[in-house]
Each structure stands twice: as C-alpha cells, then as structure tokens.
Amino acid sequence: MTSRIAAPAHLRVESIHVAYPTGPVVHEIVHGLSFSLDRGDIACLLGPSGCGKTTVLRAIAGFEPVTAGRIELGGREISRKGHTAPPETRQVGVVFQDYALFPHLTVAGNVGFGLRRLDASARRARVAELLDLVGLGAQAEKYPHELSGGQQQRIALARALAPRPDLLLLDEPFSNLDVDLRERLALEVRDILKELGTTAVLVTHDQHEAFAIADQIGVMHEGLIMQWDNAYNLYHRPADRFVADFIGQGVFTPGTVDLQNQRVRIELGSLPLWRGVDVCATDERDARVVDVLLRADDVIHDDASPMRAEVVRKAFRGAEFLYTLKLPSGQTLLALVPSHHDHAIGEKIGIRLGADHVVTFPVNTAAYANPNP
Known part of the structure; x- marks a missing residue:
C-alpha cells in the first residue's frame, strides 16, 4: 500500500518581518509571522486596527518588502530580504477597500481592464462570463456611479478575478457597506471563490465577515498571529486571553x-x-x-x-x-x-x-x- 504525499502549500508565509522607517527610527510592524494556505482555500487575517494585517497583505501583493523571512506562491519565491518580485509578475489579484473602479469606464470596461493581452472576442467572452458569475450581466454598459455599493464591490471582485490570478487578496472589501449587507455579500463572495477554486486571503476587523467567508482564520495582535484556526475553535477553544476577548462575547x-x-x-x-x-x-x-x-x-x-x-x-x-x-x-x-x-x-x-x-x-x-x- 503506497502512502499519499501531501501537496505543498500554495501560499507559504515564513517568519516574515516588515518594518517602516520613521525618521531615524525603524518601526517594525510585523514580527516573524507565519502561515500557509492550500490551493482553493480561503483564509482571513482578523484583528483590530493597527495590528499589522493590511501590512501582511501588502507584503504578499509585493507592495512592501520584507526585512526577514520569505513568501512563496505556487512554489515560487516572491519575497525575501533584498528581493521583492514586482506586483505585476506575481499573478496576484487585489480587491481594495474603496474598490478603485475607473469612473470613466463602463462596468464591462472595468472588468476587462486587465485583459488587454486577449483579442477582442476572447476579452468580451471573459467579461461576460465574470459578469454573469457575479450576477451583473445586465449592468455591463452602466458606469460605476450608477451602481450601488454592493454592486460596485462585485464589479471590483470580477475585475480582480478576470485574469485568473493564482491568489486573490481582499483588503477590508466590505467596510463601506452597511452591516446587514456585509455578511450577506461575504457569503456570496465565498460561493463565487469556491466555484472558481480561487485561493484567497481576506483582511478584516469584523469577525462576522471572517466567519462567513474563511476556511481558516488568523487572529492578529501587534504583528503576530495569536491563533490560526477555524471559526469554531477560535470561539470555543481560544488560545489565549486576547483571542478569548476579541472573538465573540x-x-x-x-x-x-x-x-x-x-x-x-x-x-x-x-x-x-x-x-x-x-x-x-x-x-x-x-x-x-x-x-x-x-x-x-x-x-x-x-x-x-x-x-x-x-x-x-x-x-x-x-x-x-x-x-x-x-x-x-x-x-x-x-x-x-x-x-x-x-x-x-x-x-x-x-x-x-x-x-x-x-x-x-x-x-x-x-x-x-x-x-x-
């Protein structure tokens, strides 16, 4: 009987440190943080403002260099001290907090923006496929200002997914929406990502969003992950007092x-x-x-x-x-x-x-x- 060899993690973050110079002083934001994620899984970095979660996301995207440790994606090293692969070479999609849609482009134009290497026919087909997936096929010729906040968020998601990224990063994507819509949209986004088999990392301070969308959640505090676990264990088996206080009531x-x-x-x-x-x-x-x-x-x-x-x-x-x-x-x-x-x-x-x-x-x-x- 032959044993099965587990596939290597799709995303591997190993003991990374990220620091910013503040005048003559270097201020370290992330201190030896590690986690890994299998292909097709959805993770969340959850924590209060200032804990370093967005900094970790920016390091994975290639917007910030690491001062120690390394990041691998699909078996390829994309960050280490002294080397940061450019964001455009990482095959990483990003959904920003403010959606960052182009106001002068239609919905279809926004979704197809990153598909300029495709011919016109293939680009139209991919845009139509993504708009149908996010339930906005009838809005293709409208402009962003004509859409609701929830619809704009779906367009930002479709645009990030259009080039078929190896990894999708979502930076507080629901924070501009009302409370009821946040959790509902988080569930819809999870369904879309799972249907496509997309590997994703979400950053949020809202535990209800995290519970709705993520397979694994890392609760962060002062630049470290205090517990990497599923929602049930975070709630019922917190690893320390910080997690116990932060999760649930x-x-x-x-x-x-x-x-x-x-x-x-x-x-x-x-x-x-x-x-x-x-x-x-x-x-x-x-x-x-x-x-x-x-x-x-x-x-x-x-x-x-x-x-x-x-x-x-x-x-x-x-x-x-x-x-x-x-x-x-x-x-x-x-x-x-x-x-x-x-x-x-x-x-x-x-x-x-x-x-x-x-x-x-x-x-x-x-x-x-x-x-x-």
Missing part, C-alpha cells in the same frame, strides 16, 4: 479546579474539565483558582432555576436580548435570551449553565488551558 468569572474529580466550580455551578487541561498539569494540589471563560450562549434563562441574577443592562438584537446580569456575589455575566422574554432593568431572573465544557486560564496570565478532547 463573554466574561471571565473566578472558578476553582477540583483535580480529583476533574471539574471546575463557579458561582453558577460545576462543569467537567476537558482531559489534559494544561492549567492543572503542573499543580498536584486538589484545587486551584482559575479564570473561566463564559460566553453569552453558555448562560440559559430558566424561570425554574433557583439561581437568580439581576438585569443591569439590556441590548435588543431583534430575535434576542443581550442581557448583562449581576449574580449575588456582584460578579457580572452575559446571556443571550429570546426577545419575547423582555425583562426590566433591576428585575431578577432565573438562570442556569448551558455549557458542556469550560475554557480556563490561570489568574492574571495569558496561558491557555488546551482542551485536547
């Missing part, structure tokens, strides 16, 4: 670990630990104080529960309320409750734990208790 509540019974006790009750919890591995005592991450969906509204909590804040979300609740100890937590349960500020409601596991952190540290189920 939750609070840290004090807990006591019972190693003998492999449980953690908090004010709301007791929950089992995952096997091999690292926070406990070096401590042979029967108990240890930890911080327990509780998400808003870990707390269930239950009128029959003896545990009561006071409503101190509420935010209407349509189908749900996000309640901020105060326990008898004064500890606060969050709960998502169906919106037909409309409770007043100051009212006490019954709650219970709805989690089947917990993520724990040593108190006042960023160490992670790896679940390893």
Whole structure:
C-alpha cells in the first residue's frame, strides 16, 4: 500500500518581518509571522486596527518588502530580504477597500481592464462570463456611479478575478457597506471563490465577515498571529486571553479546579474539565483558582432555576436580548435570551449553565488551558 504525499502549500508565509522607517527610527510592524494556505482555500487575517494585517497583505501583493523571512506562491519565491518580485509578475489579484473602479469606464470596461493581452472576442467572452458569475450581466454598459455599493464591490471582485490570478487578496472589501449587507455579500463572495477554486486571503476587523467567508482564520495582535484556526475553535477553544476577548462575547468569572474529580466550580455551578487541561498539569494540589471563560450562549434563562441574577443592562438584537446580569456575589455575566422574554432593568431572573465544557486560564496570565478532547 503506497502512502499519499501531501501537496505543498500554495501560499507559504515564513517568519516574515516588515518594518517602516520613521525618521531615524525603524518601526517594525510585523514580527516573524507565519502561515500557509492550500490551493482553493480561503483564509482571513482578523484583528483590530493597527495590528499589522493590511501590512501582511501588502507584503504578499509585493507592495512592501520584507526585512526577514520569505513568501512563496505556487512554489515560487516572491519575497525575501533584498528581493521583492514586482506586483505585476506575481499573478496576484487585489480587491481594495474603496474598490478603485475607473469612473470613466463602463462596468464591462472595468472588468476587462486587465485583459488587454486577449483579442477582442476572447476579452468580451471573459467579461461576460465574470459578469454573469457575479450576477451583473445586465449592468455591463452602466458606469460605476450608477451602481450601488454592493454592486460596485462585485464589479471590483470580477475585475480582480478576470485574469485568473493564482491568489486573490481582499483588503477590508466590505467596510463601506452597511452591516446587514456585509455578511450577506461575504457569503456570496465565498460561493463565487469556491466555484472558481480561487485561493484567497481576506483582511478584516469584523469577525462576522471572517466567519462567513474563511476556511481558516488568523487572529492578529501587534504583528503576530495569536491563533490560526477555524471559526469554531477560535470561539470555543481560544488560545489565549486576547483571542478569548476579541472573538465573540463573554466574561471571565473566578472558578476553582477540583483535580480529583476533574471539574471546575463557579458561582453558577460545576462543569467537567476537558482531559489534559494544561492549567492543572503542573499543580498536584486538589484545587486551584482559575479564570473561566463564559460566553453569552453558555448562560440559559430558566424561570425554574433557583439561581437568580439581576438585569443591569439590556441590548435588543431583534430575535434576542443581550442581557448583562449581576449574580449575588456582584460578579457580572452575559446571556443571550429570546426577545419575547423582555425583562426590566433591576428585575431578577432565573438562570442556569448551558455549557458542556469550560475554557480556563490561570489568574492574571495569558496561558491557555488546551482542551485536547
């Protein structure tokens, strides 16, 4: 029986550093960042403003040199210290935040702009194919100012895809759209990219966009990827406190670990630990104080529960309320409750734990208790 050899990664970013001179001082933005991406996969660099995610995208595109490390695309080295292949030779498409459409060209003219090497017949056929793919075949002769923001975004996507790039980069492409349209368009873009088998990297600060479009997500902080994972693990198994705080909504509540019974006790009750919890591995005592991450969906509204909590804040979300609740100890937590349960500020409601596991952190540290189920 012969073993299968895994195909090499289509995009490989290895320990890159990127720095900008600021007067006499060189300011390093990215510090030894690494990730890889298989052909046809969609990745997202997710993080707050100033974390370095757009700088990484610009380095992949060839707009910024790396001061250390290397970048490979399709097995070809495109960046290393002292060598930056020109952007036009990389076969990389870019969708910019402001779309960068040419106002004097029609929709068809914009999409066909990068196809000047094709003859007129082949160019028309490719433009028509892409416009149909993005659902704008009937808009070919219109101009960008005649289109909505969502339509302009689709035209920018079609233009970037027209030359069949080896890699597509999307720099905050939905940031100019309203909140409802962002997630819907992200799902549409994912469908288009998957249909074409296009490898892509998205940059965003919006986790809902990231969850909607990406196969793998790298959460960035201060020039580093803190965790490279799928959306489920980022939410339920965050690698450190930064990821836990940045992804989803939750609070840290004090807990006591019972190693003998492999449980953690908090004010709301007791929950089992995952096997091999690292926070406990070096401590042979029967108990240890930890911080327990509780998400808003870990707390269930239950009128029959003896545990009561006071409503101190509420935010209407349509189908749900996000309640901020105060326990008898004064500890606060969050709960998502169906919106037909409309409770007043100051009212006490019954709650219970709805989690089947917990993520724990040593108190006042960023160490992670790896679940390893």
